[in-house]
Amino acid sequence: MPETPPPIIRLRGLRKSYGNVQVLRGVDLDVPHGQTVSVIGPSGSGKSTLLRLLMLLDAPDAGELEIDGESPWTAEPGGRMRADNARLRRVRGKVGMVFQHFNLFPHMNALQNVMEAPVSVLGLKAGEARERALDYLDQVGLADKAEAMPAQLSGGQKQRVAIARALALQPRIMLFDEVTSALDPELVGGVLALLRGLAQRRTITMLIVTHHMRFAERCADRVLFFENGVIAEDGPPAELFHDGVHERTRRFVEAVTGD
Amino acid sequence: MPYAELAATLSSGLLVTVQVTAGAALLAVVMAVIAGLARSSRNPLVRWPAATYVEIFRGTSALVQLFWIYFVLPRFGIDIGAIAAAVAALGLNAGAYGAEVVRGAIRAVPQGQRDAAVALNLSPARTLFRVIWPQAVPAMLPPAGNLAIELLKNSALVSLIAVSELTFTAQLLRTSTLQTTEIFTLVLLAYFALALCITAGMRRVERRWKIAA
Ligand SMILES: Nc1ncnc2c1ncn2[C@@H]1O[C@H](COP(=O)(O)OP(=O)(O)OP(=O)(O)O)[C@@H](O)[C@H]1O
Ligand SMILES: [Mg+2]
Numbered sequence: 001m002p003e004t005p006p007p008i009i010r011l012r013g014l015r016k017s018y019g020n021v022q023v024l025r026g027v028d029l030d031v032p033h034g035q036t037v038s039v040i041g042p043s044g045s046g047k048s049t050l051l052r053l054l055m056l057l058d059a060p061d062a063g064e065l066e067i068d069g070e071s072p073w074t075a076e077p078g079g080r081m082r083a084d085n086a087r088l089r090r091v092r093g094k095v096g097m098v099f100q101h102f103n104l105f106p107h108m109n110a111l112q113n114v115m116e117a118p119v120s121v122l123g124l125k126a127g128e129a130r131e132r133a134l135d136y137l138d139q140v141g142l143a144d145k146a147e148a149m150p151a152q153l154s155g156g157q158k159q160r161v162a163i164a165r166a167l168a169l170q171p172r173i174m175l176f177d178e179v180t181s182a183l184d185p186e187l188v189g190g191v192l193a194l195l196r197g198l199a200q201r202r203t204i205t206m207l208i209v210t211h212h213m214r215f216a217e218r219c220a221d222r223v224l225f226f227e228n229g230v231i232a233e234d235g236p237p238a239e240l241f242h243d244g245v246h247e248r249t250r251r252f253v254e255a256v257t258g259d
Numbered sequence: 260m261p262y263a264e265l266a267a268t269l270s271s272g273l274l275v276t277v278q279v280t281a282g283a284a285l286l287a288v289v290m291a292v293i294a295g296l297a298r299s300s301r302n303p304l305v306r307w308p309a310a311t312y313v314e315i316f317r318g319t320s321a322l323v324q325l326f327w328i329y330f331v332l333p334r335f336g337i338d339i340g341a342i343a344a345a346v347a348a349l350g351l352n353a354g355a356y357g358a359e360v361v362r363g364a365i366r367a368v369p370q371g372q373r374d375a376a377v378a379l380n381l382s383p384a385r386t387l388f389r390v391i392w393p394q395a396v397p398a399m400l401p402p403a404g405n406l407a408i409e410l411l412k413n414s415a416l417v418s419l420i421a422v423s424e425l426t427f428t429a430q431l432l433r434t435s436t437l438q439t440t441e442i443f444t445l446v447l448l449a450y451f452a453l454a455l456c457i458t459a460g461m462r463r464v465e466r467r468w469k470i471a472a
Contacts, residue, residue, distance in 0.1 A: 056377070089382075096378065096379075103371040104375075107394060121379065121381060149471045151471070165379070166379070
């Protein structure tokens, strides 16, 4: 009998509040390595918060968060979460994130944006880092924009630089938070095509928060429907979108696609 | 006394004004950067001393600070002389305002930039020097220019501890020649010219730090 490998993401009872607002109210999730997961759900349901916790940008209030077998947070007797800094950085090294508003460094050109982390985090020599950065810029179709400053790039180009920048660290997990929401409609397709290509390689676990239901349906192995800070429904896209059992997802999809 | 002669006498004072202002500006920049970064720290033990410095030097008058350093410190065995006292008082005073400029500019860098740096696993030091600082500096420069001009004008205060800078020299000259109008018109023009130089210099620095668009 083949052993099932441990999930690369394992969450149990994950909770997070901002002030009085309970944003995540107990999230349980196992994601096997290589899976592409779409995350959908109404505004304010906690999708971005989940991604921020997975990127270790914020600490959870309670629950277990394990990435590739490691738990960066431990609950102190008082209940507060304490980080082991070395572990925090080691785990962050396995995860990459792309943001809705790109968050490129505006004072660095495209190439420098992509090179920065390989040089300062992985310790690559400038020459190697440059080669690697050019390779990833090429993969996102922007080899000719290496010298361009972010302000000179279109939204779609900026987002592709941001994707190259995250990929250049060769993470095991990539998190995408509404990466097409700030783009003009005609630029969305190129970025989605890029994500589809990445998903097909199956070498990276991907969590994609998106409002594009057709994209979620076609490109993901699995869809999570978030509501009120919990995963309300979870399954392969064909089931979630079409089987009639997953009532809440169906209603949400109808509401957002307007049919 | 003809204008040329008045101007020649005043120019020795002008030189001292430039030296005192430049020295104080240098001290102010150092203090502003250190205290501004310290006030931006998450560690209260780092934040607290910087906050104390800023509040004391913003909350009391520059003239009293000058007198305190020049007249009171010697009683505790610290006698640094008039010029050094002038530079110290003016520099520490301007540095306190500058620290707030530095802190404000650091805070104004969007959170998304910090998030991106964490997501790329950059170390906190690397994040500060490679990501935050280069974006904060352009925002600091216009208010820093204002502070530099403010510092120049404040430098007239040090005439009160007999540093022979422009204003002090002018007063001596006035008592000996009684040409009040000529002397203080020249002094006015001299300060104005110095302020213009500071403005022009700051423009150049701003251009150098501008983020290419
Ligand atoms: N830093 C914060 N401080 C205070 N409240 C926050 C913070 N971040 C998020 N929230 C709140 O948490 C709730 C969930 O936010 P989150 O961004 O995770 O939702 P979301 O599912 O991503 O929504 P959207 O689809 O609009 O992006 C919202 O009510 C939001 O106002
Ligand atoms: Mg969101």
